[in-house]
Amino acid sequence: MDTWTQPSFWLPLVFLFLMGVAMLAYVLLDGYDLGVGILLRRVTDPDRDRMIAAIGPFWDANETWLVLGVGILLTAFPIAHGAILGALYLPVALMLAGLILRGVAFDFRVKAHAHHKPWWDRAFYFGSVLATFAQGVMLGSLVTGFTHGWPETLFSLFIGLCLIAGYALLGSCWLIYKTEGALQLRAVRWAHTCLWLTGVGIASVSIATPWVSQRIYDKWFTLPNFLYLAPIPLLSAALFFTLETHLRHLPQRLAEQRPGRDWAPYVMAAGLFFLAFLGLAYSLFPFLIVDRLTIWQAASAPESMLVIFYGACVVLPAIVGYTIYAYRVFSGKATALSYD
């Protein structure tokens, strides 16, 4: 059970890694879709169409990463899937309702009666906010090990709010990349505001997490660990201020027709999320349910995991390949989503 040569030891690690990659990909990719949805009602119609056009060709595949992540949880760690999703029953149901509303509104808003469009836009907005908030609450409950006291509940609700700011940051940075003109300028302002909210969110979550969990406190604030881990908060801070400066000067630069690399804000925002993800992964490892269920206890039979592993080795590179291809096909500024 303890050596690297035994599949029952290393396969759960590999699948934990794969699940992490899928979840991170989901957060970074569908995060910007949901973020654009959160921002949708800040503008009126032609701009709304443009915002949706910026995510229209991508959201379907982006949401599939969630299915892959949950699928790996389901297939590689079946016991944890039941336990985690059972404990998160209500937020999961709310998230699904949100994703359903958001997903169908994409199509209904342009295909239904014109006078129904504002209602589908509301569904789009509401669904995005609800799904994001529920995901944040789920994350909060996961970190606190599904204990249901007042501090833990407040903590989870707070993370829900922070994630709304975080996704709105990703969304507005994506819009900086995909739009131009007045809408792009507004996206810069949104991104700037959301960056501060996200920064405050990440900082308070980082402070609160060791506070609600003694185990996480011990993992971070004992001596050699603290030094090894220092790069994560330091890099985050550096990235935060680089992005802050970049966004502060961007309106001026746009006015002078030197936009620079319009994808840079998104990449930096994604970097912030990546670092937060690393910190979180370190805090939780090797547990799927804090202090109760490790990845090895929850893993399914090695033979079954091997079958998926071989498949994933062949298919995942292909998926990454054609995903990159699709992003190249739809690179550049968003144009009208027309079917011809």
Next chain:
Amino acid sequence: MSADPLILARIQFAANITFHILFPAISISLGWYLLYFKLRYTRTRDAKWLAAYGFWVKVFALSFALGVVSGVTMSFQFGTNWPGYMQKVGNIAGPLLAYEVLTAFFLEATFLSIMLFGTRRVSERVHTLATFLVAFGTTLSAFWILALNSWMQTPAGYEMVDGRAHVTSWLQVIFNPSFPYRLTHMLLASGLVVSFLIAGISAYRLLRGDKGAAAPATLKTAVYVAAVLIPLQIMAGDAHGLNTLEHQPVKVAAMEGLWATQKDVPAVLFALPDEKTRSNRYEIAIPHLASVYLTHSWSGEVKGFADFSYHPPMAPVFWAFRVMVGVGLLMLATSWLAAWQLKRKGTLHTWLLRTLAAMTFSGWLALVAGWYVTEVGRQPWLVTGVLTTAEAASTTPAPMIAASLAMYLLLYAGLIVAYISVVFYMARKAAHPEEKQEQGPAIKNATPDQPAPEGV
């Protein structure tokens, strides 16, 4: 609240898969129809095929979106509603589901956007390839999920070790005894759902005075395809029934309304199965017919409920089966009549157009009824002989399930109404393209530098 959490969890899951299956059933075959329209256009350069493609690709996009969101819901409900399922048979269900996600979902979702919005961004050849890959992906996804579903019906290629199923042969797991029959039956069902959808909507457009060339062309294609598929489906259904008789005889007993084992089995046309007295009331039956089609002999014996220690509730299976067969026969009559009229005169009578328009979503009815036959007919087992539904259920408290159930039901009911009305609305818009101006894509006319409203 005294509601039984098991019943609530079952209703919730049933509601979700019922809602879900409607949309993949459309996207699977509509994908191939789109490929056909596209290839016809490439071959003939006749604008009507491009128009047909343009209209139906929108329906495809809408159906696909509904399929995706309800499918995501399902991937979560496996865990929230049936934790015991993955614990016991996760070694088999897991890889099959994983292969579906890896090989099919990403393929469909990624190439869908190229198929929908990429016409001007990629070459025509690549666009046709994208259309093919989407159709291929949807079909591949049906392959994996039906392999799993069939395995739950007729498990094979596994052994139980410490109370958990372990695979002994993947080939036997995938190609389990009922799989080839179920896959064929399901793919043909999807073909019929879409053929009647296309025929119905095209007929509706003609009734609404559509002067274009696309609606008659799609009507003709769909009617001919339906006329060919329906007899094939009846044969496939018969073969599937014989396969069920061999492997799940109790399900056939429920379908036929057989309480006691008997020879000279009549085909029951109508009855009210009564669980209390274990008999049928008001039975109308044709003598010997069931013996003939089930055993292919005049007085062959068929087992009834009395011979089994476990059996499903009879009435829902019995009735769902009759709904499915009834709709199937109606489809046979309509499609053959329409095909014959088209062949003879090239057009259809108004009343036949109206019948087809009324039958636009008849495929859904037969599909769901058939699905209930096979899924309810498997009860009380979740995996035949391995795991009962009750054993797999979660311990989530009833009020929580009830609350989320109410939310899902409301959402699904609203979305089905919205879907059907929007498809007909799109048909009306397509029938009168000159009135389309009211709602063009707004971006095209937008001036990029118009002042933005105030606010963050």
